[in-house]
Amino acid sequence: MNITKIRSVCIIDDDPIFIYGTKRIMNEADFTDEILVFNDGQEAFDALKTITEKGEELPSMIFLDINMPIMTGWEFLDEFIKLPNNNSENIIIYIISSSVDPRDIERIQQYKIVNNYILKPISIEDLHNILKSVGN
Numbered sequence: 001m002n003i004t005k006i007r008s009v010c011i012i013d014d015d016p017i018f019i020y021g022t023k024r025i026m027n028e029a030d031f032t033d034e035i036l037v038f039n040d041g042q043e044a045f046d047a048l049k050t051i052t053e054k055g056e057e058l059p060s061m062i063f064l065d066i067n068m069p070i071m072t073g074w075e076f077l078d079e080f081i082k083l084p085n086n087n088s089e090n091i092i093i094y095i096i097s098s099s100v101d102p103r104d105i106e107r108i109q110q111y112k113i114v115n116n117y118i119l120k121p122i123s124i125e126d127l128h129n130i131l132k133s134v135g136n
Contacts, residue, residue, distance in 0.1 A: 004135055008034035010059035012044040012076065013096065014068045022063070022122050029127040034059070041071030045079050052083055061130075062093045063122070066104060073097075077111050092134065094118050 009032040013019055019037055026032055036059055038044035048058055066073035073095065095108050098120045108114050118126055 005030055005131065006032040006061045006134070008032060008036065008059040008061075010036040010038065010044065010048070010062045012038045012041060012062065012068070012073070013065040014039050015065070018065075018096075018120060025122060025124050025127060029124050029131075031127050031131065032061075040068045041073060041076030041079075043070075045071065045076055048080065049083060058091055060090060060092065061134075062091060063096045063118075064093055066095060066097045066099060074107070077114070081111070081113060094130070096120055096122065 009026065011019055011022055013022075023035055023037075026035060036047070038047060041064075051058055064073045064076060071079075077093075091113065092115045093111075093113050094115055095104075095117045097104065097117070100119070105117055108117050
């Protein structure tokens with residue numbers, strides 16, 4: 001079974017241990033060739049906005065934490081959906097959180113661009129399931 005890997009991934013999270021572990025698992029799973037990392041929503045938004053202004057494609061998948069300083073995941077989503085961009089219809093966003101608050105899960109469904117919700121930490125099985133779902 002040949003599963004295609006994700007062209008590029010963006011991790012937006014303020015937890016360095018989560019980022020380190022996720023990058024390691026992504027490499028182990030041969031998930032992607034390129035990983036962009038941002039420590040808060042504002043840093044990510046500014047960088048992604050610059051990418052679109054240059055006419056370049058955004059990462060094809062974003063893993064977004066909800067609870068971050070400076071700009072939360074929710075605030076990031078509200079700004080991100082306004083970005084003019086070259087491949088937004090192809091971008092898959094996963095909310096990554098340690099929150100099991102039903103209000104968060106309900107709120108995620110208000111965003112068409114959000115594909116799903118994954119509880120931290122990400123496992124290699126989560127990544128394999130993502131690759132299977134996008135490969136079909």
